[in-house]
Amino acid sequence: MKRCLRNEDRISHLPEALLVHILSMLSTKDVVATSALSKQWKSLWKIVPKIKLELIGMSIGIAYARHLRELVLDVRSEIGNFTFPSSLYNCKTLETLILRNWVLLDVPSPVCLKSLRTLHLDDVNYKDDASVVNLLSGCPNLENLVVYRGDQQDVKLFIIAVPSLQRLTIYDGYNWYGVPDEDIGGYVINAPCLKYLKIQGFLGLQFRLIENALELVDADIINVSITIDQKLLESLTSVKRLSLTSSPLELSTHKVEWWNLLLVMLDSSPKLQVLKLISEKYCVEKHMACEKWNQRKNVSECLIRHLETFVWNGYTKQLEKEKEVAKYILRNANHLKRATISVRDLNSDERLEMLEELESVARASKSSCKLLLLSE
DSSP, X not given: OOOOOTTOOOGGGSOHHHHHHHHTTSOHHHHHHGGGSOTTTTTGGGGOSEEEEOSGGGGTTGGGOOSOOEEEEEEOOSSOOEEOOGGGGGOSSOOEEEEEESEEEOOSSOOOOTTOOEEEEESOEESOHHHHHHHHHTOTTOOEEEEEESSOOSOSEEEEEOTTOOEEEEEEEEEOXXXXXXXXXXXXXXXXXXXXXXXXXXXXXXXXXXXXOTTOOEEEEESOOTTOOHHHHHTOTTOSEEEEEEOHHHXXXXXXXXXXXXXXXXXXXXXXXXXXXXXXXXXXXXXXXTOOOOOOSSOOHHHHHTOOEEEEEEEOTTOHHXXXXXXXXXXXXXXXXXXXXXXXXXOHHHHHHHHHHHHHHHHTSSSOOEEEEEEO
């Protein structure tokens, strides 16, 4: 009988595919360390499909990795930015790229990331506007793009021109109010195949879609300045689900009434089926005392033909303007099936009175709407 040696190397005899699978479950530091085990292991780590980099020093040798499909680079440094390796801008196999924090993208010329499908740019830094253009122009098959920007002002005009893009999420947390007009940044998007759009922030920014997003199905607009470029709203002609969240800052500091923005959005979304309004809790009476709701003569097409679900969270019963907006929607939404209105500080008597009032308005329409009134 053959005796097993105590120090016999059994793991090296496993199939290469199994070894790669085992390495993919280890930290990048441990994966790279295996290259010192033997000649066989020297290059094995290079074909691991997923590498996560959390330390700048771990990027040594990354340029030589083969068959890399997913890369997560999260740099947390006290000494400054880490420049993304230029050699990776031409990685033919990379499908998912997630960059976070102190990563600097310096892209002087177009890249070639033909396999890239998902790209996350989370609080990273850019050398200039051209770096954004050169990076995205080299991703001909990009489908999912997430851009998160906090207080960065390194890109003035963020141009996203990706014909293949289907999902786009942008958060811009910088407050541009008070910045001279000539220094205010913005976003320009050319994505004719876009299906899902989510934008948040944009305090004082300009935002517009160049191409009419004919494929757009779902749009979430959260805490966006109500002085937003109306070209964005006019581009939502095909959207079937629209979620609009208004923040206290927007309603208390801007001169334009938020319901005027709502009407523009309704006009710009003729196929809209679901409408959700969210009002934050704050005192607005003194800001809105002189503002008037002007009854529309022409009703938006989405109300007449398509709107089926209406949700309003944080409805304020004291504000006559909000009541008029609610009545306008209930009265004119001919195909409305369900309306849910959540009201703050509502006792049983007030609830009954408000329910009867709104139900009488809904009955005047051609819909068979089920009205639900909730107390928050």
